[in-house]
Amino acid sequence: MKNKIIDALAAKSKNASRKLALVDTGAKDRALCAMAGALKKNAAYIIRENKKDLILAGKKGLSKALIDRLTLNKDRVFAMADSLLQIARLKDPVGEVIETTKRPNGLLIKKVRVPIGSILIIYESRPNVTSDCIGLCLKSSNAVILRGGSEAFNSNMAIFDTLNKVAVKNKIPDGAISIIKNTDRKMVDALLTQEGVIDLVIPRGGESLIREVSKKSLIPVIRHYKGVCHTYVDASADLAMAEDICFNAKVQRPGVCNAMETMLVDRRIAGKFLPSMIERFVAAGVEIRSSAEARAIVKGVKAATEEDWYTEYLGLVLSVKIVGGVDEAIAHIMKYGSYHSDAIVTKDKKNAEKFLRGVDSACVYVNASTRFTDGGQFGKGAEMGISTDKIHARGPMGLEELTSYKYIVYGNGQIRK
Secondary structure (H helix, E strand, O other): OOOHHHHHHHHHHHHHHHHHOOOOHHHHHHHHHHHHHHHHHOHHHHHHHHHHHHHHHHHHOOOHHHHHHHOOOHHHHHHHHHHHHHHHHOOOOOOOEEEEEEOOOOOEEEEEEEEOOEEEEEEOOOOHHHHHHHHHHHHOOOEEEEEOOHHHHHHHHHHHHHHHHHHHHOOOOOOOEEEOOOOOHHHHHHHOOOEOOEOEEEEEOOHHHHHHHHHHOOOOEOOOOOOOEEEEEOOOOOHHHHHHHHHHHHHOOOOOOOOEEEEEEEHHHHHHHHHHHHHHHHHOOOEEEEOHHHHHHOOOOEEOOHHHHHOOOOOOEEEEEEEOOHHHHHHHHHHHOOOOEEEEEOOOHHHHHHHHHHOOOOEEEEOOOHHHOOOOOOOOOOOOOEEOOOOOOOEEOOOHHHEEEEEEEEOOOOOOO
16 A cells, blocks of 8 residues: 555655664764653643543543553653663663674674664554653664554654654754654555565554554564463462562553463462462452362352453453463463463472473563563663564563674685685
């Protein structure tokens, strides 16, 4: 699908990406710091625009979890600014020499990190994604085209305008940061045909969005379909620790992809662990859907269906199942999980190692909450998203994951015989 506006925007982004690749680290960091200051200075304006989105969200009847993801306040705007400052402090991956090889014929070969080029980000709900993506792409010398969801349109425009003006004033090439100022879905379809101009697509949002983008795109896509995250409480677990970990993983912020959706409990400790754990969940407003064996221990909870084990609730709903040990827990996770984040709570080192080897997810935890799967928590400053793919990038995508590499070869007249 041809679209003159999109063709021009994509070409401008590609041209800007080549110029941005030549901007030095100091200039990028100065721009990021100035952009962080602009977010704080313009917080009131951004919050006013966000309120327009919240009013529309209320009229549309969006869930509390989605409205929470959409909401901006002073603390969240300042957190966005702090994230840009953290990115500025991180090591610039561009130009890093990954390895050096000296061949017998005298050729010196260096494998060097380089930007990917022009990146299209398609996302929903969370307006902080706008600033995080701009910051990460700028620091890694990638041009970025943003296409946010209609529910956050006013917020995204305010954040973009604030940051782009400052970036251009600080000698970042015009076109290095772009946003689609139209909610028409045909614009997305046109963007996804820009093969050879846009280099990578990263969709961030619900499973339906990501599958739709993957189906239509002529451009390589990095995917994160959903986060069906598990915590397995082993027979040897410290039950007080297990209770705190499981509660945090489900309740601390249920509307995000790294929240626990299914809790698995070893049969040997289920009778001791489940009553107080379920009571604590219910007191926090969590709806429990459990296997028949679990319902025999804790009365009055709903039965889990086969579909529940596959479901990313993104809210205060939790599936609970009793299993016969670590092998059965691993088998359940590999059947029903989404290769995102899964945890074991245990004192048994052998079971921990078996779980770490057997669960093929992007992030696998021992004695910690799945809520740590996050670019900031992993020391990346921020994240572009959580990739559940296995090729190129996996887990929280920070600066390094936004680079590729090329080989630089130095010779002194060598010819191949």
